[in-house]
Amino acid sequence: xxxxxVHRGPGLFSRMFGAVLPSRRRRSRTGTPVSxxxxxxxxxxxxxxxxxxxxxxxxxxxxxxxxxxxxxASLGWQADIVREITIQVRPVDGVDTAxxxxxxxxxxxxxxxxxxxxxLEDWENAKLLEPWLGSGxxxxxxxxxxxxxxxxxxxxxVDLIAxxxxxxxxxxxASLDDHRNWTDRLKTMANATVIIGVSILGLVFIATVLSxxxxxxxxxxxxxxxxxxxxxxxxxxxxxxxxFQRHFLFLGLKGGLLGASGAAILFAILSFFIGRSIxxxxxDQVSALFGRFAIGPTGYLGALVxxxxxxxxxxxxxxxxxxxxxxxIE
Amino acid sequence: xxxxxNVGLRYxxxxxxxxxxxxxxxxxxxxxxxxxxxxxxSTLLRLLCLSLKPTxxxxxxxxxxxxxxxxxxxxxxxxxxxxxxxxxxxxxxLTTFENVALPLRVLGREESSYRADVIELLKWVGLxxxxxxxxxxxxxxxxxxxxxxxxxIGQPEILLADEPTGNVDPPLAKRLLRLFVELNRLGTSVVxxxxxxxxxxxxxxxxxxxxxxxxxxxx
Numbered sequence: 001x002x003x004x005x006v007h008r009g010p011g012l013f014s015r016m017f018g019a020v021l022p023s024r025r026r027r028s029r030t031g032t033p034v035s036x037x038x039x040x041x042x043x044x045x046x047x048x049x050x051x052x053x054x055x056x057x058x059x060x061x062x063x064x065x066x067x068x069x070x071x072x073a074s075l076g077w078q079a080d081i082v083r084e085i086t087i088q089v090r091p092v093d094g095v096d097t098a099x100x101x102x103x104x105x106x107x108x109x110x111x112x113x114x115x116x117x118x119x120l121e122d123w124e125n126a127k128l129l130e131p132w133l134g135s136g137x138x139x140x141x142x143x144x145x146x147x148x149x150x151x152x153x154x155x156x157x158v159d160l161i162a163x164x165x166x167x168x169x170x171x172x173x174a175s176l177d178d179h180r181n182w183t184d185r186l187k188t189m190a191n192a193t194v195i196i197g198v199s200i201l202g203l204v205f206i207a208t209v210l211s212x213x214x215x216x217x218x219x220x221x222x223x224x225x226x227x228x229x230x231x232x233x234x235x236x237x238x239x240x241x242x243x244f245q246r247h248f249l250f251l252g253l254k255g256g257l258l259g260a261s262g263a264a265i266l267f268a269i270l271s272f273f274i275g276r277s278i279x280x281x282x283x284d285q286v287s288a289l290f291g292r293f294a295i296g297p298t299g300y301l302g303a304l305v306x307x308x309x310x311x312x313x314x315x316x317x318x319x320x321x322x323x324x325x326x327x328x329i330e
Numbered sequence: 331x332x333x334x335x336n337v338g339l340r341y342x343x344x345x346x347x348x349x350x351x352x353x354x355x356x357x358x359x360x361x362x363x364x365x366x367x368x369x370x371x372s373t374l375l376r377l378l379c380l381s382l383k384p385t386x387x388x389x390x391x392x393x394x395x396x397x398x399x400x401x402x403x404x405x406x407x408x409x410x411x412x413x414x415x416x417x418x419x420x421x422x423x424l425t426t427f428e429n430v431a432l433p434l435r436v437l438g439r440e441e442s443s444y445r446a447d448v449i450e451l452l453k454w455v456g457l458x459x460x461x462x463x464x465x466x467x468x469x470x471x472x473x474x475x476x477x478x479x480x481x482x483i484g485q486p487e488i489l490l491a492d493e494p495t496g497n498v499d500p501p502l503a504k505r506l507l508r509l510f511v512e513l514n515r516l517g518t519s520v521v522x523x524x525x526x527x528x529x530x531x532x533x534x535x536x537x538x539x540x541x542x543x544x545x546x547x548x549x
Contacts, residue, residue: 035435036424040423232379232413232415233436234406234407234433236405239438
């Protein structure tokens with residue numbers, strides 16, 4: 001039996017991508033054997049490169065998932081906070097704080113873009129202070145500021161500067177807190193997280209490109225005789241590059257999809273367990289921070305895009321490396 | 331077809347290995363390139379097959395100056411030159427058929443368009459029954475004939491053969507020489523690099539003799 005006859009059948013990926021990756025050992029539609037690849041797959045250190053690419057793809061997908069989770073949570077926090085502002089009316093000697101608070105509430109309610117303004121009741125204030133002062137306290141003895149919660153119908157339509165100016169002028173002891181400090185901090189934090197995430201993604205891509213360059217150079221070196229023969233028989237550089245590139249595209253896609261699948265499975269498992277612990281204190285903490293911990297369809301789509309991107313990047317890198325190598329030996 | 335004028339070649343900063351070579355290879359001509367080991371035969375063959383560029387002098391191949399030739403045009407020119415290497419340089423993972431078909435495959439041609447031609451050529455060189463064999467199981471003579479077939483399949487205008495009979499017994503060497511002569515009769519220029527005097531004595535042809543980097547021509 002010849003060496004060819006004992007060839008194993010194509011694997012899952014070969015069957016999936018056989019149509020777009022010609023020249024791997026297979027039969028044509030008419031059943032006649034198609035020529036073997038000029039650069040044999042086993043001459044390329046494929047397995048180790050594929051594992052490296054799979055790990056890179058996994059890390060890239062995790063980073064993308066973490067960045068999108070923080071970004072979505074941050075946008076959620078900002079949206080909640082931006083729709084609400086607080087007016088504080090501090091007690092001033094000789095002034096009826098309750099009347100001032102009512103006046104401030106009326107002023108706020110009269111501003112365009114405000115849905116409603118409501119002075120917090122004493123029991124609500126007491127409840128807010130309960131963690132620090134304990135329960136059953138007579139609030140009337142304490143100089144507690146009155147709080148007015150102003151809900152905004154359209155945050156963009158509210159002129160906060162004009163509202164602050166009117167409160168400053170017409171209400172004694174009033175101050176406006178639009179939570180801008182909080183939102184600014186949140187924005188800074190979220191932006192920093194996104195920048196860090198994008199930087200990590202960039203590093204992962206650079207590491208992948210470097211791995212592919214080394215692997216391609218290794219493949220070129222171990223297939224020096226093949227490259228030399230192709231040269232002598234008049235093969236164009238593009239033909240030689242294509243022979244190497246198709247192996248690396250296959251490896252890149254395989255590694256990329258493996259890594260992305262691993263990340264997607266991890267996301268699904270985390271979502272499942274966090275979904276089950278929603279009623280527990282730990283679950284509440286997580287959902288308070290990150291909202292509903294779930295990577296939506298866009299997250300899974302992002303993982304798929306990363307896998308494909310890594311595959312294409314691998315192919316392009318190997319092609320350019322082959323061109324540079326050929327130019328240097330010409 | 332190929333013209334050398336005062337060609338010199340040195341590797342790096344070393345001494346010149348080829349000096350003041352001036353000769354022509356005419357269409358449909360047959361010549362032996364000979365000389366002692368280390369005289370520069372292989373280097374001259376590398377110049378002829380566009381694998382090296384001279385450090386001085388002028389080489390024109392098919393009326394193109396090889397020094398000023400853009401890199402992108404080299405492959406097309408190389409396809410007009412068939413080369414048979416002393417060590418065959420067959421790709422061990424490809425069958426005899428696939429090795430011989432390689433020059434056509436690199437042109438992007440479909441196997442169905444050249445299959446019959448390759449089989450016919452393999453029969454012509456006596457390898458009709460070794461079509462699917464891999465090179466490691468071929469004998470030295472079979473490998474040599476497969477390498478010759480690969481050099482011929484693209485119908486080159488000139489064939490360069492480096493010690494084509496170096497690894498075969500005298501009867502086979504005689505058969506291979508007949509093959510080259512037949513090819514020359516069909517219109518291909520042939521240059522055979524050899525130091526086998528016996529082989530050269532079997533066929534009356536022009537001799538290019540290299541000695542210490544200089545060339546003497548015996549018409």
